[in-house]
Amino acid sequence: AQSVTQPDIHITVSEGASLELRCNYSYGATPYLFWYVQSPGQGLQLLLKYFSGDTLVQGIKGFEAEFKRSQSSFNLRKPSVHWSDAAEYFCAVGSNNAGNMLTFGGGTRLMVKP
């Protein structure tokens, strides 16, 4: 069965500092990987996705993620965090079992210090 682990439940960074959110997945074949962001009380918005090709993926709001097959990781990065980036971030892996099934990690809550 596929699974996603986000080791950090909470992360606090200072505004302007760099950010890296970790994501490790378990999947038997080549995964389709996603990062979503959720503001409090809101739905999820897609930041970026990896299907194939270049392992460094660019997304919206200045985010990027790198797929590393050898480490089963898909970490999310941003060079300079803004206060508006405070939110919860979810990594997800796609399934080929039945339709488009996404398995989500437990999420990482990002807090940004002024």
Place this chain on the structure above:
Amino acid sequence: DGGITQSPKYLFRKEGQNVTLSCEQNLNHDAMYWYRQDPGQGLRLIYYSQIVNDFQKGDIAEGYSVSREKKESFPLTVTSAQKNPTAFYLCASSIGQGWGTEAFFGQGTRLTVV
């Protein structure tokens, strides 16, 4: 604008009552999903539907029921058999079968059972 609409945003019910959460999409998507979100547990799949008049149980279907009579609509009923119904419920849709396609989310319904 195309998107997914969940209503209501907040819902309060007494214990033992059934309650139905609405989810409507105008994206012409074939597949629709219901997720439950609890603090620190990420998103868990309740039910999904890949086509009209067909749906399958997800990981935590007990105590829930759904219908898919129209492509645009996928209502979720939380029955009195659900032992811990207080949660944030998210509806999503995607183009259809074939993993890797992006899921679009509604803004969620927060259900509180007292």
